[in-house]
Amino acid sequence: MTPSQQERETRALKRLIIAHITFQQVIAGCDFLITHESDEYAQFYGTFLTGICVAYMRPYVSSARLGPLPREYSTFPADTPHARTHDSLRNGRNWVHAHYSPDEASVLLTDEKQREEQKKIRFIFQPDGIMFCPPEVTWPKSRLHAIVSLCEFQIQRIKVDVHSRIERLGDGKVYRYGEYIIGETFP
Numbered sequence: 001m002t003p004s005q006q007e008r009e010t011r012a013l014k015r016l017i018i019a020h021i022t023f024q025q026v027i028a029g030c031d032f033l034i035t036h037e038s039d040e041y042a043q044f045y046g047t048f049l050t051g052i053c054v055a056y057m058r059p060y061v062s063s064a065r066l067g068p069l070p071r072e073y074s075t076f077p078a079d080t081p082h083a084r085t086h087d088s089l090r091n092g093r094n095w096v097h098a099h100y101s102p103d104e105a106s107v108l109l110t111d112e113k114q115r116e117e118q119k120k121i122r123f124i125f126q127p128d129g130i131m132f133c134p135p136e137v138t139w140p141k142s143r144l145h146a147i148v149s150l151c152e153f154q155i156q157r158i159k160v161d162v163h164s165r166i167e168r169l170g171d172g173k174v175y176r177y178g179e180y181i182i183g184e185t186f187p
Contacts, residue, residue, distance in 0.1 A: 026055050
């Protein structure tokens with residue numbers, strides 16, 4: 001393997017490992033919301049969901065020197081649960097959490113009445129001041145299981161890719177059990 005090929009493979013390996021860790025973090029966030037005794041209207045729920053959407057999409061965005069995950073990681077058979085969940089997370093990240101647009105965010109809601117309500121921005125005059133009631137697009141807790149399933153699916157895909165890259169980079173060398181640091185003790 002040439003030095004430039006080794007550098008490309010090493011960057012790809014780093015990208016995959018970081019994506020793996022990120023998907024584990026998304027699963028942990030979902031697990032917290034699933035097991036917590038609150039509903040999707042709890043004050044912290046939207047903040048956690050923002051983190052889930054933004055974190056899930058992070059591996060698909062180009063980062064310094066690592067680049068995004070390969071295209072096959074954002075490709076699924078059409079109209080499958082994983083494809084719909086991936087699209088919802090991407091749209092949620094873009095429309096609701098990162099670049100807030102009430103009109104675009106309303107598309108994520110399934111009920112037409114909810115979509116129209118989403119577009120309304122309210123405020124209430126009260127004796128102690130004005131209370132703001134921003135439109136909120138939230139996901140039912142029941143949909144969090146689909147996010148966990150998608151992340152578990154992605155992790156399994158990554159493990160296969162990581163294993164083959166480690167074999168190529170290791171070039172036949174046998175590594176004993178223990179910790180290795182990419183660029184120092186590996187390859």
